[in-house]
Amino acid sequence: MSAPRLVLDASVVLAALLTPNRRSASCLLVEAVGAGTLQLVVSAPVVAEYRRTVEEHAAESHLEDPLGLVLDLAAAAELVEPVEVRVVRADPSDDVYLGTALGGQADYLATFDRRHLLPLDPFKGVRVLTPGDVLRQLRGRG
Amino acid sequence: MPQPRTVQTFRVSRDLLRRAAKLDGLRPAEWVRLVIERAARERVAQAEQQEARARIRRRIDAGDFHDETPAEAARYDRLRHGGR
Numbered sequence: 001m002s003a004p005r006l007v008l009d010a011s012v013v014l015a016a017l018l019t020p021n022r023r024s025a026s027c028l029l030v031e032a033v034g035a036g037t038l039q040l041v042v043s044a045p046v047v048a049e050y051r052r053t054v055e056e057h058a059a060e061s062h063l064e065d066p067l068g069l070v071l072d073l074a075a076a077a078e079l080v081e082p083v084e085v086r087v088v089r090a091d092p093s094d095d096v097y098l099g100t101a102l103g104g105q106a107d108y109l110a111t112f113d114r115r116h117l118l119p120l121d122p123f124k125g126v127r128v129l130t131p132g133d134v135l136r137q138l139r140g141r142g
Numbered sequence: 143m144p145q146p147r148t149v150q151t152f153r154v155s156r157d158l159l160r161r162a163a164k165l166d167g168l169r170p171a172e173w174v175r176l177v178i179e180r181a182a183r184e185r186v187a188q189a190e191q192q193e194a195r196a197r198i199r200r201r202i203d204a205g206d207f208h209d210e211t212p213a214e215a216a217r218y219d220r221l222r223h224g225g226r
Contacts, residue, residue: 009222011218014221015218018218018221021208023206025208025209026210028201031198032202035194037198053222056221112210112219113219113222114216114219130210131209132210135202135205139205142199142202142203
């Protein structure tokens with residue numbers, strides 16, 4: 001069975017980077033990507049946002065090499081071309097995640113965005129969920 | 143060059159042989175040693191990844207993780223959007 005396909009919002013990458021709780025849902029999602037349990041899907045603008053946000057907050061991270069996390073994620077990911085989407089008028093940067101999920105035929109988009117993205121669940125077949133809810137969806141699907 | 147028969151004794155993949163063949167200028171014995179060592183390292187790496195997958199799968203199935211609190215979730219979302 002192929003691994004479920006996942007897009008990570010940069011807020012989830014930041015959570016894995018900054019949390020002191022190594023048992024957090026965002027950390028487990030990132031570990032699952034590294035182990036190949038989940039197939040991460042990215043696009044160029046998504047990786048650029050990972051890099052920008054991680055660079056901005058690298059000093060607050062518990063990791064020795066914060067940017068290494070972005071490189072590891074990019075190395076494990078499948079790079080796709082995002083589909084053009086105009087759904088979140090208040091914040092077009094959110095549309096990139098939706099477009100990447102559609103372009104990469106993702107099963108899940110993991111995000112903490114309660115204002116714009118989470119209310120869209122499901123979006124054209126993509127489940128838009130918090131990291132913890134993505135993990136609960138994966139229970140028993142090994 | 144060593145005979146392929148010698149190397150096949152160690153069940154080294156063709157892909158690995160092709161990559162090892164790029165190691166120019168090595169004595170045959172050294173070449174074979176490197177091929178075997180590399181194969182062993184790859185087997186260890188594969189085993190470690192399988193172990194990591196199994197460990198992660200057990201944690202997912204057992205619900206062995208902590209949801210971010212609403213305050214944490216709001217903070218990470220705010221940081222992503224350029225706030226402090």
